[in-house]
Amino acid sequence: LAFAGSAFPQQAPAAPDWCRSKFGPNDEIGAANLLTPELALAATRLVRTGKTYALGGETNAKTPAFAPRTWSLTVLQPGQAGGGSLGSTKTNYNDDIYTGWVGTGTQIDGLGHIGVDNVYYNCLRNSDFVQASGLTKLGIEKVPPFVTRGVVLDMAAFFGVEMMREGQAFNRAEIEEQAKRQGIEIRRGDVVLFHTGWQKIAASDPARFVKAEPGLGRDGAQWLASKQVIAVGADTWALEVIPFEQGAGVFEVHQILIPRNGIYILENIQTEQLVKDRAWEFMFVLGHSRITGGVQAIINPVAIR
Numbered sequence: 185l186a187f188a189g190s191a192f193p194q195q196a197p198a199a200p201d202w203c204r205s206k207f208g209p210n211d212e213i214g215a216a217n218l219l220t221p222e223l224a225l226a227a228t229r230l231v232r233t234g235k236t237y238a239l240g241g242e243t244n245a246k247t248p249a250f251a252p253r254t255w256s257l258t259v260l261q262p263g264q265a266g267g268g269s270l271g272s273t274k275t276n277y278n279d280d281i282y283t284g285w286v287g288t289g290t291q292i293d294g295l296g297h298i299g300v301d302n303v304y305y306n307c308l309r310n311s312d313f314v315q316a317s318g319l320t321k322l323g324i325e326k327v328p329p330f331v332t333r334g335v336v337l338d339m340a341a342f343f344g345v346e347m348m349r350e351g352q353a354f355n356r357a358e359i360e361e362q363a364k365r366q367g368i369e370i371r372r373g374d375v376v377l378f379h380t381g382w383q384k385i386a387a388s389d390p391a392r393f394v395k396a397e398p399g400l401g402r403d404g405a406q407w408l409a410s411k412q413v414i415a416v417g418a419d420t421w422a423l424e425v426i427p428f429e430q431g432a433g434v435f436e437v438h439q440i441l442i443p444r445n446g447i448y449i450l451e452n453i454q455t456e457q458l459v460k461d462r463a464w465e466f467m468f469v470l471g472h473s474r475i476t477g478g479v480q481a482i483i484n485p486v487a488i489r
C-alpha cells in the first residue's frame with residue numbers, strides 16, 4: 185500500500201534499536217563520555233621513567249593510504265605567503281598548505297566515519313548531519329582529549345612471528361591469552377592498541393601494505409566493546425583483518441566499534457618501540473586538531489611511561 189501523494193505525511197523509517205546511544209539521545213561523543221579526571225589521574229601513576237613515545241608516524245605523499253586517498257603539501261615560496269623581509273627586524277615567514285584526505289597515515293576515525301545502511305552513531309542518518317562543508321553532528325572537534333590508560337598487546341608475539349600476515353585474525357580468545365601472557369588486563373576506559381608488525385612493510389612494500397592486513401575480527405571487536413574501552417587501534421591502516429573474516433560484511437569491525445558502540449578507531453599507530461621496551465601499559469595522551477565538522481584527524485598520540 186503506497187501513501188505517496190496521499191494526505192498521509194511521509195515519515196522517516198523508525199530507527200533500529202541497535203543505534204540508540206546509552207549516553208542519551210543527543211550524545212555525539214560515544215565512549216569518550218567515559219573519560220574522567222579519575223582516569224587521567226590514574227594514568228599519571230603509570231608514568232615511571234618519563235620516557236615518551238610518539239605513536240604517530242610521518243604523513244607525506246608516499247604514505248600508503250586506502251584508495252583513492254591522496255595527499256600533498258605545498259610550502260609557499262618567499263613572497264607568496266606574506267612578502268619579503270618585513271619591518272625593521274626583517275621578519276620572514278613560511279606557510280604551508282596541505283591538500284589531501286585526512287584519512288591518511290596515523291589517524292583517528294570519528295563517530296561520523298562509518299554507518300550501517302545509512303544509520304550512524306546514535307541513529308543519525310546521512311541527511312541529518314552530513315554536509316559537504318562539514319558534519320553538523322559527530323564532528324571531530326567535539327571529541328575531548330583522551331588522557332587515560334593505554335595498553336598494547338603484542339599479537340605478533342602471540343603468533344610467534346615478527347610480522348603477522350594478511351588475513352590473519354585475532355579475536356577474544358587470542359586477545360585474552362596474550363593479555364594474560366603480558367600480565368595485563370583490559371579495563372573500562374582504556375585505549376587498547378594492537379601490534380601486528382605490519383608497519384614493517386609500509387615503506388618497503390606499500391602496495392602489499394594497503395591491499396590487505398592482519399587484524400581484529402568481529403568477535404574480538406564485540407568483546408572489546410563489552411569491556412567499554414574508549415578507542416581501539418593498531419599498527420595497520422584499518423585495524424581490522426582484511427580480507428574480512430568469512431561471512432563478515434565490508435568493514436564490519438568498523439561498524440561494530442563506531443556506529444554500534446561509539447568506540448573510536450586509531451590507525452597506523454607506531455607500536456614498535458612500545459613492544460621493544462615491553463611497555464605494556466602507559467599513560468595515553470591524545471589531543472587532536474579540532475577541525476570543525478571533520479570526520480577524521482591526523483594524530484600523534486603520545487604514550488608516557
Ligand code: UVW
Binds near residue numbers: 422451
Ligand atoms: C575505511 O574504513 C573506509 O577507512 P579507514 O580504514 O581509514 O577507517
